[in-house]
Amino acid sequence: MKLLYHIGNYFLLLKRVFSKPQKYSVYYRQILLEIDSLGIGSLGLIAIISVFMGGVITIQSAYNFNSPFIPLYAIGLGTRESIVLEFSPTIISLILAGKVGSNISSEIGTMRITEQIDALEIMGINSASYLIFPKIVAAVFINPFLVIISMFLGVFGGYIMGIATGACSSYEYIFGIQTLFVPFNIYYSLTKTVVFAFIITSVAAYQGYYTKGGALEVGKASTRSVVYNSILILIANLVITEIMLVG
Amino acid sequence: MIELKNISKTFGDRNVLNKVSFTFESGKTNLVIGESGSGKTTLLKIMVGLHQPDIGEVYYNNRSFTGSSDKEKQFIRKEIGMLFQGGALFDSQTLEENVAFPLDMFTNLTKKEKTDRVNFCLERVNLEGRNKLYPAELSGGMKKRAALARAIANHPKYLFCDEPNSGLDPKTSLVIDDLIKVITEDYNITTVVITHDMNSVMEIGDNIMLLYKGNMWWKGNKQEVLTTDNKEMLDFIYASEFMKQLMPKK
Numbered sequence: 001m002k003l004l005y006h007i008g009n010y011f012l013l014l015k016r017v018f019s020k021p022q023k024y025s026v027y028y029r030q031i032l033l034e035i036d037s038l039g040i041g042s043l044g045l046i047a048i049i050s051v052f053m054g055g056v057i058t059i060q061s062a063y064n065f066n067s068p069f070i071p072l073y074a075i076g077l078g079t080r081e082s083i084v085l086e087f088s089p090t091i092i093s094l095i096l097a098g099k100v101g102s103n104i105s106s107e108i109g110t111m112r113i114t115e116q117i118d119a120l121e122i123m124g125i126n127s128a129s130y131l132i133f134p135k136i137v138a139a140v141f142i143n144p145f146l147v148i149i150s151m152f153l154g155v156f157g158g159y160i161m162g163i164a165t166g167a168c169s170s171y172e173y174i175f176g177i178q179t180l181f182v183p184f185n186i187y188y189s190l191t192k193t194v195v196f197a198f199i200i201t202s203v204a205a206y207q208g209y210y211t212k213g214g215a216l217e218v219g220k221a222s223t224r225s226v227v228y229n230s231i232l233i234l235i236a237n238l239v240i241t242e243i244m245l246v247g
Numbered sequence: 248m249i250e251l252k253n254i255s256k257t258f259g260d261r262n263v264l265n266k267v268s269f270t271f272e273s274g275k276t277n278l279v280i281g282e283s284g285s286g287k288t289t290l291l292k293i294m295v296g297l298h299q300p301d302i303g304e305v306y307y308n309n310r311s312f313t314g315s316s317d318k319e320k321q322f323i324r325k326e327i328g329m330l331f332q333g334g335a336l337f338d339s340q341t342l343e344e345n346v347a348f349p350l351d352m353f354t355n356l357t358k359k360e361k362t363d364r365v366n367f368c369l370e371r372v373n374l375e376g377r378n379k380l381y382p383a384e385l386s387g388g389m390k391k392r393a394a395l396a397r398a399i400a401n402h403p404k405y406l407f408c409d410e411p412n413s414g415l416d417p418k419t420s421l422v423i424d425d426l427i428k429v430i431t432e433d434y435n436i437t438t439v440v441i442t443h444d445m446n447s448v449m450e451i452g453d454n455i456m457l458l459y460k461g462n463m464w465w466k467g468n469k470q471e472v473l474t475t476d477n478k479e480m481l482d483f484i485y486a487s488e489f490m491k492q493l494m495p496k497k
Contacts, residue, residue, distance in 0.1 A: 026351055115335040122295045122407075123349055124324035 010206050016128035017136065017202075030134035031141075038100050038135065038201075039142030043149070045099060046092055050083075050150040053091070054157030057082050062167030072168040076158070076176020081185075083154035088147045089189045090237050093196035096143070097229035101204035104135055105225035108208030109218035117209070132205040136198060143197035144190045151189075188244045195240060199232050248273050249294065249405060249437055254303035256289055263289045265461045266303070273404075273437040276428050276451040280443055281458035282483060287441045290458065291409055294439065295327060296320055307405065325353055328398030328436075330408040330427075334390035336382040342369065342393050343378035349401040368396040372426055388419035392426065399430055406431065406438040412447055424450045445484060448472060457483065 021027045061078040108131055111117050120127035155177055162173045207225040211217050249271040256264040264286045271277040279287050292298040294305050296312065305312040307323050315323070336345050346365045350356055356364065369375050372392035382390060391411055398406060408427060412420035428451040431438040440447065448455060452469035457480050459465075465480045472484065484490070 023352055110338070114333055114338075115331045116337055118297055119329065119331060119335040119337075121297065122324055122327055122329045123352065124321040124327075125352055 006206075009210070010202075013128055013132075013206055013209060014202065016126060017132045017205075019126060019129055021129060021133065022125060027130075027134060030130070031137050034134045034138035035142050038103075038138050039146060042096060042099055042146060045095070046146055046150050047153055049092070049095060050088070050153040051157035051160075053087055054079060054083060054154035054159075055161030057087065057154070058158035058162045058167060058173075059165060062162070062165070072172040073176035073179060075162060075168045076173040077179050078176075079158035079162075079173075080155055080177040080181075083151055083158070084185050084189055088150040088154060089192040089196065090233065092147055092150050093143070093193060093200065093233055094230055096146075097196075097200050097204075097233060098226050100139065101200050101225045101229045102222040104201060104204035105208035105211075106218050106222045108132075108205055109211035109221045112209065112211045113214055113218060128209065132202070132209070135205060136201045139197040139201045140194055144193050147190065147193045188240075191244065192237060192240050195236050196233050199236060200229050203229050203232060248308055249439065250304075250306040250309075251290075251294070252304045252306070254290065254293060254300045254305070256286075256293060256298065256300050263461050264293070264300070267458070267461070267463045269456050269463055269466065271437055271439050272454055274432060274435040275438070275453035276431050277437070277439045277454040277456070278448060278452045279439065279441050279456050279458060280448060280483065281464075282443065285458040286461040287443075287458055288409060291407060291439070291441050295329060295407060296324065325401070326404040328401070328403030328406045330391065330394050330398050330406070330411055332409045332411075332413055334382065334394040336385075336390060336394055336397070338382055340381075341378065342374065342380050342382075342385075342396075345382070345393060346397045346400050348397065353401055364400060365396075368400050369393075371399070371430070372396045373422075387414050388416075388423070391415065391423050395423070395426060395430070399434070402434070403436060406436045408438065408440040408442075410441055410443070412442060412444045417446060420444060420446060421450065427451060443483075448484075 058075060058079045061075045061082075065072075065074050065078065108117075111131070117127045117131070120130060159170070159173050162168045163170055168176070204225040207221040207228070208218075211221045251267055251269045254264050254267040255262075267286075267290060279290060281287050289298060293300050293313075300313060304314060307326070310323065312320060312323055337348065340348065343362075343365045346368050347361050350361045350364060354361075365378070366375065369378065372395050374389060374392055374396060377385075377389070382393070385393060406427070411423050411427065415423065424447050427438060427440060430436065440451070442448070449469050449472070452472065455467055455469065455472065456463055457465035457477075459479045465475065465477045467475065472480070475481065
């Protein structure tokens, strides 16, 4: 029953979030600020993780493809497929669920317990829309760019490690990442990213918006948001993969 | 003018407010006083629409608030300014952004007009030149004054203050009280102040209501406070042993 209550409440909140904005110019400014805060602010972390993970995937591929029957360009191909299909959209989204999700729920939760949300409501402002709508729009817009950057850096990290460890030559790696390329995979990957971005921001905002109590509860809401986001991202990943790659 | 008619509110099996009726007059500083847990903040939240009463009505200049649609409520709320106990300033915004916020949302003023209005409001609360500071950089008293500047920025007809003196020293409290009184009189605002600070009662209490265990127990003004023989009111005023010694003998 509690689960049904939260699902119902979540959709009621979304209804308020997507009601007509009160002043477009203010919302536009907020969206730009959120793109900077949620997107650009995560770029450094994503870059570091992507380069290192790309390198690790290449080393692991080289370790597993250690057979005279498998050509060395398969290392580049395997690295590309791992990064494009799963690492960049899903793992990066899980990392963003931790960084951005907890940030959103603690920010909104703190606003709730310090009566800042009440202040908005008393002014006659739809607080749900004003606070959450720009975050959702910003994440849905910027996350695909972050994932594209992550793909590029992941493949680049793989290239560096492939050459540095002698696992494959530059030519073999570049040939590998060009071999059997299916453009639909990028479309699939970005579709997942958009769905995950919506989940991360809306679920985190829901947890923050209904925080009650004090600082301890803000921390709990932040933790809940990371846990629920992670589970929902994995479920959505399964469903989208089934629909787009199998169905 | 704000009218309360038979406001009752229950949380679970706890009756917090019981048929409270009162009229808050415009151009006057109306005080709601009472000990902790007497229902003051709940009453305030009902008046601004953060809680719905079980029964009863709130009227803003004869316009029903509790029974109105969300759109009508939003319209009335644009005429309300509120000073929260903790200030409730937006942490991510500077002082001038905080004060300009209601102007950004509800007016079509030019940038210069907004800046002028913000500067005027900050000057009104003695915070001129502090435009670029963030709430975290302000003292408790400055936060309250900044919140008051934001509350009056959009020319409210109604001003609500929830314990404006809590956490402040007596001198700063008087500054805040004085500001509230002057602003109320200058702009003919209907001001409602929730407090249990006796200095405030004697300083700005034009129209006072004592809430006692959720009931409207006593009403009067600051002169009548000194001459009342209402036991609960006397217990409230002369709570400490020291104050009891100062109680006028009859």
